[in-house]
Every structure is written in C-alpha cells, then in structure tokens.
Amino acid sequence: MVDQIARLPRTASPLFPGFSLDSVRRGAEAILIPVGALLATAIVFGLFVAAAGADPLETYSLMYRGAFGTWFSWQNTLQRTAPLLLTALCVALPAKLGLVIIGGEGALVMGGLVSAAVGAALIGVPPWLLLGLMAMAGMAAGGAWIALAGALRQFRGVNETISSLLLAYIAIALMNHMVEGPLRDPASLNKPSTPPLGEANMIGSIPGLDVHWGLVFGLIACLAAYVLMQRTTFGFGARMVGGNVRAARMAGLSVTTLSMITCFLAGASAGLAGMVEVAAVHGSAKASLVAGYGYTGILIAFIARQNPLAVIPVALMFGGIAASGGLLQRRLDLPDATILVLQGIAFVMILASDTLYGRFRIFQPRG
Amino acid sequence: MNAPFLRTHANGALGLEAVGMTKRFGGLTALDDVTMRVSAGSFHALLGENGAGKSTLVKCIMGYYHADQGQVAVGEQEREIANPRDAHALGVGMVYQHFTLVPGMTVAENLVLSRSHVPAVVKWADERRALDAFMAGMPFRVPLDVPVSALAAGEKQKLEILKQLYLKNRFLILDEPTSVLTPGEADEVLGLLRRMTREGKLTVLTITHKFREVMAYADEVTVLRRGKFAGTGRVADLSRSDMAEMMIGAREIPHGASRLDNAIGEPRLQITGLKALNDGGLPALEDLDLTVWAGEVVGIAGVSGNGQRELVEVLAGQRPSAAGEVRIGGELYGATRAEIKRHRLCLLPEEPLRNACVARMSVAENMSFRSFDDPPFARGGWWLNGSAMRGAARDLISLYKVKTPGPDAPIGTLSGGNVQRAVLARELAHDVRVLIVANPCFGLDFAAVSEIRSQIMQARNRGAAVLLVSEDLDELFELADRILVMFDGHLVYETPTPDADLSVIGQHMAGH
Structure with a gap:
C-alpha cells in the first residue's frame, strides 16, 4: 500500500490518475482566453450596431430569441449547426498536423455537386441505398479536393492555405458550370439546379425534432475525429507530425501518408456536409449551396482551438448567430451583412487572442 | 591573499554584486540566498551542475526574472533592474547559448540593428566609418559585409561578443559561450576576452x-549546488577536485563503464557512396563509405559544418540521400518505421528537443515514440493505452533520473539535461543493435556526461554497432575504438584510437 502511494507523481490526485492542478490551469487558459475574445467581440459589435442606429442590448436579446428563444428558433439553429460541425472539422483535422486548410467551402461544394449528380443518375434505387451511395460519393469528392491541396503541399511544396482557398473558387466555378450546363435540370428556369431528388429520396428528420439527420452525422463525426486524434495510434502519429516533423521523421513515420489521409478525412467531412445540404435541405445542387458554411467553419475551428469536441458548442453558437440573422434584418432593419460583420470581428479577436497564451501568470504551471 | 574588490575599473570595467538572491517558482526554490561578487576587470566563472541555479541567478541579474529577495549592485551603487533593457542601460550585457543574429543580414547591419535607437533612415556611409573605427579598436574582427549566415559558429560567437562591446556594455555575461565552438575557437575567444579583462x-x-576553461582562463569562480551557494575563491588557489567537490558535494561521481575486450562481430552498418545535399541544395556529403561493425564504437571527428549533421539526418530519415546506399545487416535501409524496429536502430541526435521530441506532448508520450504502436501501448495495433504509457514512463523516469513534475508534463517544460535524459531513456530502453549518437553531451554537466558515456559504452559492450559523431575530442578518445575525421563532406583520415595522435587528427580536421 505504501509503495503504491509513493509511486504516484507528486502533483497527481489519487482519485483521478493523470489529473493535476496544472492541467486545470492549462484547461482554464484554453477556455477563458477564447471566452474573453468573444466578450471583446460583443463589445465591438455592440458599437457597430449602435453606429448603424440600433440598440445593442435589444440586438443581443433579439439574437438570443432568434437563436435559442423558442423551439422553432432552436430547430432553425440546429439545422444550420449540422454543416458547420462538418466544415469546422475540415479545418481542425489538418490543423493537428500543422496544416492550415481554409478551403472547406470547396470540399462542401464538390461533395454537394457530385452527390447530387450521383443521386440524379441513380434515381429509382431504394432511398437508403441511394443516400448511402450519395454520401460516399460526396465524401470521396470532398476528400479528393482537400487531398489535392495536401498533395500539392507534400509533393510540390505549394502552400496549402492558399491552394485550398483557390481550389474552393475553382470548385464553385465548376459547380456553376455544371449546374448551368451539363447537369442542368431543364425544369429549373430562374435558378438553375441539378434534377431534384424528390421528396421520397431526401434525408428525413430526427424523430420528434424538425431537424434533419445531418446534425447527428456532424456530432458523430466530431466525436470520431476526437477519438481518432486522441485515442488511436494514427492520431498519435498525426500529433507527432504536427508537433515536430523532424521528430516524426526520426521515428520513421511517413509524413506523406499521415498528411494525405488526414487531408482526405478533412475533405470527406466537408463533402458530407455538402451531401447533407443537397439531400436534406435543397434537394439538388444549385448556387445556394455556396452559403459560406465552409468559411464559418474556419472561424469555428479556430475558436475551438482545433479541438473536435470544442467544435460542437462553438458550432452551435454560430448556428444560432446565423439563424438570428433574418430576425435582425426584419425587426431592426439592419443590413443582412450584419452577421458577416459579427463573424469578421470574432475572427480578428480570436486570432489576436492567440498571442495571449502564456502571458497570464495565473494559468502557468507551478512546478 | 585576495585582491581587493573593485566596483569600477579606471578603464571602464564594471563590478557587480548580487547579494542574498532568492527565487522561487511555485513550491520550488531555484535560488536560495545566493551571494556572488564579481570584481571589476575580473574573469569570473559561475560553475554548477544542471539545475544548480546558474541560469536563474543570471536571469535575475539581467532582469528576466524578478528575484523574490536580494539586491544587485552594479558599479558603485545598488540598482533596481526590472527588465533586460534596464540591465543594458547600466552596461550589463549577455551572450546567449543560442545566436541572436539575423542570418540574412550582414554583420554591419546586425550591429546597427542591435542598437536600442536605430534612426529611421540609416546613413550607411557614417555608420560604416563608425563601425570601421570600432572594429579597429577591437582585439578580434569579423568581416562587416558578409551575411551572418555565411559565418562559421566561432565567428558568430565572436560577433555576439562584439555586438555587446559595440553596445558599450562593460559587464558581460556569457551563457556557456564555447558549447558551439571547436577547442581552438574557444581558446581564441576566451583568450581575447581575458586580455580585455586584464586591460580593465x-x-x-x-x-x-x-573545468579546463575555468582553470585556463578564469580568475575567480563561484560554485552553486542545488540552488545554493557552494563556494567561491580564486582559481589559482583551487584544484580541479576542490571545484568538483563544491559542485557535486559529497556524492560520488559515477565512473564511465569500462571497455570490454569483446570480439568484433559482423559488419552491421554499411554506407557506400552516400551523397546528400544541405539545406541550400549543395552537396554536404559525397562518396562517403563507412562500415561500423557490431561491438565497436566508430567515432567521427570534425569541425561542425563539414557534413556530420547531414550524415546523421540521412540515417535518422530526416534528410533524403541524393545517391549511394545504406545497409543494415546486409539489408537496404531507408529509415522507415518497420526497418528501424527490425534492426533495433536507436538514435541520440543533438538538440534533442528540436530533433527528437514534440515539445507540447507529454513526457510519457515522448518516451513512447518508438513503441506507441506496439503492445502494450497499442491494443489491437490501433487503440492507445494511455495508462500503460504512463506506467512505463514512470519506470523510465525513475530509472534514468529524469526530473519532471510527472509523466503528463509537456516535455518542453523540462530543462535541457532532462530532455536529453528522457530521449536517452526512450532510445536505450530496449535492446540496441545499431546506435547513432551525435554530440550527446552538448551542454550537459559532467555527472550527466559520464552517465551518458557509460550508457553508450555499455551498448557497445553488449554488441551494438555504435556510430558516434562528436565535436568533443576527449569524448571520442574515451569512447571510440576507431576515429575517423570528416572534412568537407568526406572522410579524410582514419586511425585506431590507441594509435591516435591528437595533432594529426587536428591537422586533418583543419583540412591539411
């Protein structure tokens, strides 16, 4: 008995092995700094709203009502949270390897386009099979899109941040071309789109909620991403590459393989978001797929500090902000770009707050 | 008969006193009531093991840390030094272990840049005249128009010192100034500094x-042990063993393992025609042939920058080879994880935090880099078993005496010596068949040094093929069975250690 106690490290609590005050300090730092940045965002955005002629407090209370005030607004929020969870993963996963991928929008669009094309081509097969094939096609397309950015980085030394962003523009242009040309449904007149899937082939709602199953896919993907990175040998290798590529090479890990697989998974996640948007919301691929979910996902991943579990609450918050946009426009007569202003301020604040880590003594380990 | 304590010297040198310095980090007392008096115009050595508090004391003096107690007097009066800028204003400067120069800028630009007030428009003609005049008055020179990246380590170190003098600092703190220099360069730099102190x-x-440098260059020495003052005195009055005893206390110094007369086995590591490029794309290694037999230590001597780093990086898998092949046990070797495991290849690279660790991962995780995908750390080859990792790490921590708050502490928070021990524990934890070592004792105190050397010798005695790349000739003479000299990317000389002649090796290191 005495021996066992002596073996415990000094700072560990006997009740929770591996628990120590220092990890609480680090954890508090990782939570309080982003929260502080969001408070600063709220103040600056309040000033903006006041300058635009609205009452900031009324604005915030409306935003709350629009996002979480009623059951209806909750459903609206959750509906928008679903793709955000997936596009945030498209940033958070490669970030573990030190890659800054910001082209989730492109992977989402490719996923949506290819899954819609597959869906249109295979109409007639049983809905479950159709949706399964569409999901696989969407994930493969999105995965390939981001893997392309990863390959350019690995084999040609092209900066993955810039190439993924440019690939997103290419993806959007490609979709517009396909939707207006080869894949256009002749019946879609004003708003060109691919042939509709039909009500029977759409992803339904979660029983009891008026929210489609995409939310569940997103939550599962976040949990799976967390487990993959923290609990598996693959994630261990990925974290080694992200932490110090020289050490990873010395351990004999294949940096190329780990990067390519991770980029593929990241793109597959955004591609799934595109497939869900097609199969649960729009019913076909069309220009309205480009709704900025990919870009909001970047913001969410950064606020969540690239942690797949932290992505969940942050995505919920931004789902809420997006859901409340319409209400702000109708009630306060604010321009519809107001929400984008808020996101922009939040992004700048979060990036600026990154420099504060390690600056506050209270968060530093004592040892 | 001590010389009187001087607060200032007529020729400008400053004296410094630090009295009753105490510094606590949380529960740890890093510095406990330490007093040090450095007379103006003296060459004073601060001696101590890793973690003895040398750096902490100096950082308190420079204003990086705020001492909990104690006073610092510079020159004639007590001073409040709140930050390094205050220290510079008083004429106290520090040269760090790592270079603080901008590689892409020329020497002249680096010097002008280092001033606290650089004018918005630099009048280069005037600056040049001032710099030429400054250089003319210095005991050693560095060419002004050369970019810093083109300077050798010794010249960079000289430039760091020149920079401090250019900033008109009259009290210079050097943090292990010779760790990046060859013995010859070290002698030159220290000799010049000593001359300047002699002139006041x-x-x-x-x-x-x-110890060698303390004995040869220092006038006085202050010794710290575990954060406490352990002794001081004039170097002339002290013997090596007096100082060693002050430094490590009554503890016994571990002796290096003795070399066994074991039979040399088969050729285990064979390198033929190896070529590799440096970061600039130029050949750093060419036509390199080398065989290391099981049960021997092959030492590679050379001035740093002659291709040793690239050789180790190729073997580590951190740099692709441009031509030639590496075979281990007759099989082609490409530094993949499977090959490393199959051949039981272990590597102790220099700068372990940069080359072999992930600073933000925990000590336990860092210790399992070689084996995280094997049972018991991986269940089913896929699921990590964190508690097994932590348990194994705890054993290694106690076996290799790694000072860490626990296995979960990020390894980046450990001191350099303890990071080195953690890597040593990881690499030598299992049976080793090929061991590649590069400057393993860089910046380590001598108890740690002899421990690491004994580990290397034990690996050899157990039949491992050991390739030891070192810039420390004493180390090579102690450990190696054969010494090879590397110059300009080629192996230019080979000799069995018993027949080795230091001056011949030195000539080949210099390219003669």
Whole structure:
C-alpha cells in the first residue's frame, strides 16, 4: 500500500490518475482566453450596431430569441449547426498536423455537386441505398479536393492555405458550370439546379425534432475525429507530425501518408456536409449551396482551438448567430451583412487572442 | 591573499554584486540566498551542475526574472533592474547559448540593428566609418559585409561578443559561450576576452561546466549546488577536485563503464557512396563509405559544418540521400518505421528537443515514440493505452533520473539535461543493435556526461554497432575504438584510437 502511494507523481490526485492542478490551469487558459475574445467581440459589435442606429442590448436579446428563444428558433439553429460541425472539422483535422486548410467551402461544394449528380443518375434505387451511395460519393469528392491541396503541399511544396482557398473558387466555378450546363435540370428556369431528388429520396428528420439527420452525422463525426486524434495510434502519429516533423521523421513515420489521409478525412467531412445540404435541405445542387458554411467553419475551428469536441458548442453558437440573422434584418432593419460583420470581428479577436497564451501568470504551471 | 574588490575599473570595467538572491517558482526554490561578487576587470566563472541555479541567478541579474529577495549592485551603487533593457542601460550585457543574429543580414547591419535607437533612415556611409573605427579598436574582427549566415559558429560567437562591446556594455555575461565552438575557437575567444579583462576594459562572468576553461582562463569562480551557494575563491588557489567537490558535494561521481575486450562481430552498418545535399541544395556529403561493425564504437571527428549533421539526418530519415546506399545487416535501409524496429536502430541526435521530441506532448508520450504502436501501448495495433504509457514512463523516469513534475508534463517544460535524459531513456530502453549518437553531451554537466558515456559504452559492450559523431575530442578518445575525421563532406583520415595522435587528427580536421 505504501509503495503504491509513493509511486504516484507528486502533483497527481489519487482519485483521478493523470489529473493535476496544472492541467486545470492549462484547461482554464484554453477556455477563458477564447471566452474573453468573444466578450471583446460583443463589445465591438455592440458599437457597430449602435453606429448603424440600433440598440445593442435589444440586438443581443433579439439574437438570443432568434437563436435559442423558442423551439422553432432552436430547430432553425440546429439545422444550420449540422454543416458547420462538418466544415469546422475540415479545418481542425489538418490543423493537428500543422496544416492550415481554409478551403472547406470547396470540399462542401464538390461533395454537394457530385452527390447530387450521383443521386440524379441513380434515381429509382431504394432511398437508403441511394443516400448511402450519395454520401460516399460526396465524401470521396470532398476528400479528393482537400487531398489535392495536401498533395500539392507534400509533393510540390505549394502552400496549402492558399491552394485550398483557390481550389474552393475553382470548385464553385465548376459547380456553376455544371449546374448551368451539363447537369442542368431543364425544369429549373430562374435558378438553375441539378434534377431534384424528390421528396421520397431526401434525408428525413430526427424523430420528434424538425431537424434533419445531418446534425447527428456532424456530432458523430466530431466525436470520431476526437477519438481518432486522441485515442488511436494514427492520431498519435498525426500529433507527432504536427508537433515536430523532424521528430516524426526520426521515428520513421511517413509524413506523406499521415498528411494525405488526414487531408482526405478533412475533405470527406466537408463533402458530407455538402451531401447533407443537397439531400436534406435543397434537394439538388444549385448556387445556394455556396452559403459560406465552409468559411464559418474556419472561424469555428479556430475558436475551438482545433479541438473536435470544442467544435460542437462553438458550432452551435454560430448556428444560432446565423439563424438570428433574418430576425435582425426584419425587426431592426439592419443590413443582412450584419452577421458577416459579427463573424469578421470574432475572427480578428480570436486570432489576436492567440498571442495571449502564456502571458497570464495565473494559468502557468507551478512546478 | 585576495585582491581587493573593485566596483569600477579606471578603464571602464564594471563590478557587480548580487547579494542574498532568492527565487522561487511555485513550491520550488531555484535560488536560495545566493551571494556572488564579481570584481571589476575580473574573469569570473559561475560553475554548477544542471539545475544548480546558474541560469536563474543570471536571469535575475539581467532582469528576466524578478528575484523574490536580494539586491544587485552594479558599479558603485545598488540598482533596481526590472527588465533586460534596464540591465543594458547600466552596461550589463549577455551572450546567449543560442545566436541572436539575423542570418540574412550582414554583420554591419546586425550591429546597427542591435542598437536600442536605430534612426529611421540609416546613413550607411557614417555608420560604416563608425563601425570601421570600432572594429579597429577591437582585439578580434569579423568581416562587416558578409551575411551572418555565411559565418562559421566561432565567428558568430565572436560577433555576439562584439555586438555587446559595440553596445558599450562593460559587464558581460556569457551563457556557456564555447558549447558551439571547436577547442581552438574557444581558446581564441576566451583568450581575447581575458586580455580585455586584464586591460580593465571589461568584466566577464561566464556560465560553464568545462573545468579546463575555468582553470585556463578564469580568475575567480563561484560554485552553486542545488540552488545554493557552494563556494567561491580564486582559481589559482583551487584544484580541479576542490571545484568538483563544491559542485557535486559529497556524492560520488559515477565512473564511465569500462571497455570490454569483446570480439568484433559482423559488419552491421554499411554506407557506400552516400551523397546528400544541405539545406541550400549543395552537396554536404559525397562518396562517403563507412562500415561500423557490431561491438565497436566508430567515432567521427570534425569541425561542425563539414557534413556530420547531414550524415546523421540521412540515417535518422530526416534528410533524403541524393545517391549511394545504406545497409543494415546486409539489408537496404531507408529509415522507415518497420526497418528501424527490425534492426533495433536507436538514435541520440543533438538538440534533442528540436530533433527528437514534440515539445507540447507529454513526457510519457515522448518516451513512447518508438513503441506507441506496439503492445502494450497499442491494443489491437490501433487503440492507445494511455495508462500503460504512463506506467512505463514512470519506470523510465525513475530509472534514468529524469526530473519532471510527472509523466503528463509537456516535455518542453523540462530543462535541457532532462530532455536529453528522457530521449536517452526512450532510445536505450530496449535492446540496441545499431546506435547513432551525435554530440550527446552538448551542454550537459559532467555527472550527466559520464552517465551518458557509460550508457553508450555499455551498448557497445553488449554488441551494438555504435556510430558516434562528436565535436568533443576527449569524448571520442574515451569512447571510440576507431576515429575517423570528416572534412568537407568526406572522410579524410582514419586511425585506431590507441594509435591516435591528437595533432594529426587536428591537422586533418583543419583540412591539411
């Protein structure tokens, strides 16, 4: 008995092995700094709203009502949270390897386009099979899109941040071309789109909620991403590459393989978001797929500090902000770009707050 | 008969007193009531093991840390030094272990840049005249128009010192100034500094654990042990063993393992025609042939920058080879994880935090880099078993005496010596068949040094093929069975250690 106690490290609590005050300090730092940045965002955005002629407090209370005030607004929020969870993963996963991928929008669009094309081509097969094939096609397309950015980085030394962003523009242009040309449904007149899937082939709602199953896919993907990175040998290798590529090479890990697989998974996640948007919301691929979910996902991943579990609450918050946009426009007569202003301020604040880590003594380990 | 304590020297050198310095980090007392007096115009050595508090003391003096107790007097009066800028204003400067120069800028630009007030428009013609005049008055020179990246380590170190003098600092703190220099360069730099102290222009406080340099250059020495003052005195009055005893206390110094007369086995590591490029794309290694047999230590001597780093990086898998092949046990070797495991290849690279660790991962995780995908750390080859990792790490931590708050502490928070021990524990935890070592004792105190050397010798005695790349000739003479000299990317000389002649090796290192 005495021996066992002596073996415990000094700072560990006997009740929770591996628990120590220092990890609480680090954890508090990782939570309080982003929260502080969001408070600063709220103040600056309040000033903006006041300058635009609205009452900031009324604005915030409306935003709350629009996002979480009623059951209806909750459903609206959750509906928008679903793709955000997936596009945030498209940033958070490669970030573990030190890659800054910001082209989730492109992977989402490719996923949506290819899954819609597959869906249109295979109409007639049983809905479950159709949706399964569409999901696989969407994930493969999105995965390939981001893997392309990863390959350019690995084999040609092209900066993955810039190439993924440019690939997103290419993806959007490609979709517009396909939707207006080869894949256009002749019946879609004003708003060109691919042939509709039909009500029977759409992803339904979660029983009891008026929210489609995409939310569940997103939550599962976040949990799976967390487990993959923290609990598996693959994630261990990925974290080694992200932490110090020289050490990873010395351990004999294949940096190329780990990067390519991770980029593929990241793109597959955004591609799934595109497939869900097609199969649960729009019913076909069309220009309205480009709704900025990919870009909001970047913001969410950064606020969540690239942690797949932290992505969940942050995505919920931004789902809420997006859901409340319409209400702000109708009630306060604010321009519809107001929400984008808020996101922009939040992004700048979060990036600026990154420099504060390690600056506050209270968060530093004592040892 | 002590010389009187001087607060200032007529020729400009400053004296410094730090009295009753105490510094606590949380529950740990890093510095406990330490007093050090450095007379103006003296060459003072601050000696101590890793974690003895040398750096902490110096950082308190420089204003990086705020001492909990104690006073610092510079020159004639007590001073409040709140930050390094205050220290510079008083004429106290520090040269760090790592270079603080901008590689892409020329020497002249680096010097002008280092001033606290650089004018918005630099009048280069005037600056050039001032710099030429400054250089003319210095005991050693560095060419002004060369970019810093083109300077050798010794010249960079000289430039760091020149920079401090250019900033008109009259009390110079050097943090292990010779760890990046060859013995010849070290002698040159230290000799010049000593001359300046003799002339009363400068006071030097140097942190070191090289006895040779203390004996040869220092006037006085202050020794710290575990954060406490352990002794001081004039170097002339002290013997090596007096200082060693002050430094490590009554503890016994572990002796290096003795070399066994074991039979040499088969050729285990064979390198033929190897070529590799440096970061600039130029050949760093060419036509390199080398065989290391099981049960021997092959030492590679050479001035740093002659291709040793690239050789180790190729073997580590951190740099692709441009031509040639590496075979281990007859099989082609490409530094994949499977090959590393199959051949039981272990590597102790220099700068372990940069080359072999992930700073933000925990000590336990860092210790399992070689085996995280094997049972018991991986269940089913896929699921990590964190508690098994932590348990194994705890054993290694106690076996290799790694000082860490626990296995979950990020390894980046450990001191350099303890990071080195953690890597050593990881690499030598299992049976080793091929061991590649590069400057394993860089910046380590001498108890740690002899421990690491004994581990290397034990691996050899157990039949491992050991390739030891070192810039420390004493180390090579102690450990190696054969010494090879590397110059300009080629192996230019080979000799069995018993027949080795230091001056011949030195000539080949210099390219003669």
